[in-house]
Amino acid sequence: MNLFRHSIRLVVREPRRTLAALVGVTIASSLVMSVLLFGTASGATVTRRALADLPVDAQVVLGPGVDSGGALATIAVDPAVRTVSAFDLAHFDSASTNTAGTATQTSVGVLIGVDPTYSATTGLFPLSSGTLAPGEVAISRDLASNLGAVPGDSIAFVLPGGGSVTLRASGIVSLVGADLVLGPIDAAHRAAGANAPVNVALMSQADLASHVLPKIPATATAADPSTSGGGASGGASPVFAADPAVRRELHVQLRHAQLPGDPVAAQAWLDTVRRRVEKQGAGNLQWVDDASASLEPLAKDLAWGQILFIFLALPGIFLALALSRLAADATADATRRHAALLRARGATRRQLRNVFMIATVLTALVGSVLGVAIGAAVGLALFGAELASAGLADALLRASASSIVLTTTLATLASILPLRMQLQEEIAAGRQELQRNRAPLWQRLYLDVLALIAGAVVYFLAGGSGIHPVLNAEGNPTVTLALTSFIAPLLLWSGGTLLLLRLIGASLRRSGRLTRTLGRLLGPGGELAGRSVTARAAAASRAIVVLALAVSFATSVLVFDATYRQQQIIDAQLTLGADIKAVPNGAATTATVAHLTGPGVAAATPFVDRVVYVGPEAQDLLAIDTATLPGVAPLADSFFQGSTAAGAIDALKARPDAILVSSETAKDYSIVPGDRIRIRVPDATGNLKTVDFTMAGIALEFPTAPKDAFLVANQSYVAAQTGNDSISFVLARAEGDVGPASTALAHRLGDGWQISDLGTTTARLANSITSVDLSALVLLDISFAVIIAAVGVALFLLAGLAERRREFATLVAIGAEPRQVRASMLGETLFIGVAGIATGLLTGTLVGITLLQILAGVFDPPAEVPAIPFALMGAMTGVIVLALGAALLVADRGLSRLSVVAALRER
């Protein structure tokens, strides 16, 4: 007997059976394929987003005596290079002004010399006010504030080595986005999170070369930034090698279109460019690869991301494969018929099994390939552009191979059990009948209850584990993911599934009420439906469970996504401080706030953020107006330790000198509420003045300061004690949509203010895997859930039709009208639909909430309550109801083609 030929014949000659078996595998394969492609596309998105924020891709540090012009010309001709700009940096030890007989001095900073096109090329150092005149400098807002300097004032800079230079300030320059180029370039400083200098003076490269550089000895070094103004954030400062007093650099922007989408491949490409340029420099050029450093953590982040994406889609993949079971039910008659035919031709039991096994593998393989084609089409339609940048052919090839191997294997395994049962039925019907009456092994072992208990235990034990951001060796943020966070939802999902199966099966077997209810609703057809569902309790409960899990899968993804988006906004609110933040380019006082309220702005509050010293440690002092801040900035109870938000604000209101400190500060200095704290705060002249505060509580988070060490005090008290009532910025709450309100405010305030809002902040904060827009994945998962639900119910109805051909034929023969037969099917669909959707919505919400554990560490603060997207869940339910309607139509079409006389003849 040629087994392969008979297997092919089985596949070809039983098209209904083959088609039904193909459906589940094809859906599973296309889901796997499209999710893998989503992962690849998100890799390209993350890579592009990571590099888009970089003002320069590389800083090429010139060795002593190297001709800047010559090096620039050499680098500019490299095919990977888009722009090269000269950038020189000289440290100064202090800066001072003497206005109207009052001398003001500030600490360390840097003088920057750039060529005239630098700002236009990189977008860095735009002028906020004034000009950059030859022989003069544009100073940063902080330098201006610290010195009380305005354009027109002269500033004396003391240079390393003892020299000095006096330059006139002609404008104010913005430092937004310039931390990377201003900060240290060595890995050790960067890893320690060393801050970039804020006292900055910008001038032309030629002026720096002629007025400043000759006055700095070649051996001079910069003052240690960690002890004199540019200090590392938090904790004791490590000891670093001193920075040279002068850095001469070329800033390079690369052609990003040439970059592969995959971060690892992109890093390899960047490394090739680095080696090529450094080789040409013969040891005098040091390539500081900012782009590669940004990409470094992405590869690992993306691996976690892929696990997360696959995990979110995993229930869908399993469900699609579970359709194989329903398909086997729907075509059991064809299986038995063909088995009988082969037996009649002399096939042995083993041969019979092998023929069906080969046919199963063939069908799984064909289904996988079909699914790959559909998944590829879906992937290309949804994120073709990102895939193209990630290397389309390679991405398709890898995803196809993985999908085919995975789904062929899983589909074969999923089909073996029902196939064995059907063949055993054929071979030993009596014994099978006996086995059928026994509860399945998992029910006898109570695996469902055990899985639920284990899931609950893991959930509570692993609370808070999940994805966590950490700094890598280069100081770039990356994430770690506790795999335990996947275990709880997995156990709860599988335990819930089995428990559902047990409960529905048990309740169906004793449900006279169902028959009566459907009878009242739909007449005799409904009554029949109730009895039929009861009689086919096992198959009906499988269909209900497939539908419930499909709905549950879609619901959990929706809850996860909604909470993810909610936390993105809360994260942005916390970072920004409120809906809108307005930063004055010049000096501003609390009185300015009155000008900000108006159309689009419901309320505003002044905010002071000043660097102060608690002992030797620099911290941010946030001085707030307790009367107006709570109405503008979001304050959650979780921000405060041992108190509520209202309680903390009340504590500040209770005494003018009250101060909230971080838990680290409270622990390091062993202070408790009521203790006095002495803090050095800069006064109006920039000099540090010791001010006494009374500890009033512990703040873990606060608007504008999501992660750093900080203190919160009363603004009026700080102003009175330091004689400095200038504010850092104003926070505002939008009236209605944030975007238009922000635009209106920017228009009203004019050029003297920089306005940022939630929308821009959300985009800026999004990096690594949190920059991935989950909407495409959600759309994919929901679409597949709807398809699975519809196919699951259609297969149940078709299986019922196949099993009950003679029953339907009998009904028609004894006078059932077509509408009554339809009512019978409608009744079954109605019952399965209501039971499946209701339990699915409930369990999906619960699983969605447990999934949030994965995100516990991604967002700061973590989600306190999940977002339940009722409108989306309603829409999804509506689509599933429509899909069930379509399944009913398919079954009805099968019914209308039923030949009554032929069916009655069947034995």
Next chain:
Amino acid sequence: MTIISCRDLTRRYVQRGIDPVVAVDSVDLEVDAGSFVAIEGPSGSGKTTLLGLLAGLEMPDNGSVTVLGHDLARLSGAERARLRQRRVGIVFQSFGLIASLRVGDNVALPLALAGVPEVERQTRSRVVLEEVGLGRAFDARIDELSGGERQRVGVARALVIEPALILADEPTGSLDEENAAGVLKLLAEAVRRRGATLVLVTHDPSSASLADHHYRMHDGRLTAGVLA
């Protein structure tokens, strides 16, 4: 009074790649009210197809069928269903019982489809089950019954609507000789008591011998038969 009237009744089955099969070929048939007509013929002779045409379950390619005064071609599918529901009882060779329903519910099914209230359904079902000797099996499951008992339930279901016409398709085909004789006798007596008409198709000459009128069917053609 004529209960069934067929003129030039023809039904062909067309299958791709195979010559059309004429299952019923130009059949003319008149059946009077209250009579017992047997149509005898070997397997594949077209008997069941003819019965399907008389029941309005299939439509002819040629010719006409009038049943109980209704030209079936002029009735919609729902109207034909209602005609069967209220006036035509059908007995099947393989019983045609619905396994998920209890015995009483199976018998009451045509009444349920006709919208008869439940109390009346129960009463009428019990009465007819008593008539066929299964009064105590009202709440029994179908799989608890023997073959002969199942067919009695089938007969009861056909009788419960008090039909004017009963179409029986090999009602004894699945039964042993003893049960077959019992069921047939029961059916014939019940029909006679009601003054109804019985059309029986069978391959068994002995079953056919009980009929008032006897026809033979061969290759789709109907000829008047001779009682054995």
